[in-house]
Amino acid sequence: MAARQRRMTLPSTPGRVEPIYKPATKPASDPAHGATFIFLHGLGDDAEGLENIADQFQNGDKLSWMNWLIPNAMEDHDSQQTAWYTPSSLSTFAPSRPELEDDEDEEGLLKSVAYVESLIDACISKGVPPNRIVLGGFSQGCALSLILDLTSKKYSGKLAGIVGLCGYLPLAGKGRLQHLRAVNGLPPTHGDMAIFLARGKQDSLIPKRIWNLTLKGLEGFEATSVEQHEYDGGHTVGGPMLRDVCKFLETVVPKLED
Incomplete structure (x- = not known):
């Protein structure tokens, strides 16, 4: 991949x-x-798979004051593809007993959380405050964004907003998120930071059961400012979804006068 010109120093792994x-x-x-x-x-x-979305916004003169930072996950040896963490099964049907749910890669999630925190650090070092930084992603990127927002000792509830597209909330069972919040000295409830969640109605990779568990999990933390949308289509980002994302971004990081 060709080197790209950058105007900020970013952490290297x-x-x-x-x-x-x-x-x-x-x-x-x-x-x-x-x-x-x-x-x-x-x-x-x-990252190149999402770059066209940034291009659409910039070419359409949308959020012209906003920088885009699109990082890359590393190769996951277990799944033999790029991944923020080793994926687990997201079944349409619940197992007969809760303990039969697949184990989730908490270690991988938290390792990726630490990397994304370092990117937020880099943005702040360039003068962009946390309340002008939005974190979001597609599928696993959505999952990682939600985990960081709920568990990060440094940035939980402090960013401008979260955008979750066609994803879900990992570690929602067995009290793991509550434990991680407690370990990091976070209160038991989340607060009113804005969260945008969207899925395709025909998404077979993130089935309706998983979507409902995500919403229920966020309700358990009293996340009171969750904006949720469902669209026609599957596990993909379409025009109507992006239009609503644009409206959300314009709301949480509006243009400020110099």
């Missing part, structure tokens, strides 16, 4: 392809008046 950084087309003179969207790809994909 051996074996990880560097993120794609697309600066704002009309940057604010004060970085604190700009914004950054950290956008995480899904299983088996890479």
Whole structure:
């Protein structure tokens, strides 16, 4: 992959392809008046797979004050593809007993959380405050965004918003999220930070049961500002979804006067 010009120093991980950084087309003179969207790809994909979405926004003069930062997951040896964590089965039907649910890769999730935290650190070091940074992603990228928002000692509830597309909330059972929040000194409830969730009605990879468990899991943390949408289609991002994402972003990181 060809090297890309960047205007900020980003953390480097051996074996990880560097993120794609697309600066704002009309940057604010004060970085604190700009914004950054950290956008995480899904299983088996890479940053280039999402770059066209950033291009659509920028070419359409949407959120011209916003930078885009699109990182890359590393190769997962168990699934033999790029992944933020080793995937587990997301069955349409619940097992006969809760203990029969597949184990989830908590270690991999938390390792990726730490990497994304380092990207947020880099944005802040360039003058963009946490409340002007949006974190989001597609599929596994959505899952990782929700986990960071719920468990990060540094950034839980402190960002401008979360965008979750065609994804779900991992570690929702067996009290693991509650444990991680307690370990990190976080309160038992989440608060009113804005969360945008969307799925395709015909999405067989993230079935309705998993979507409902995600919503129930967020309700358990009293996440009171969850905006949820369902669209015609499957495990993909379409025009109507992106239009609603644009409206959400314009709301949580509006243009500020210099």
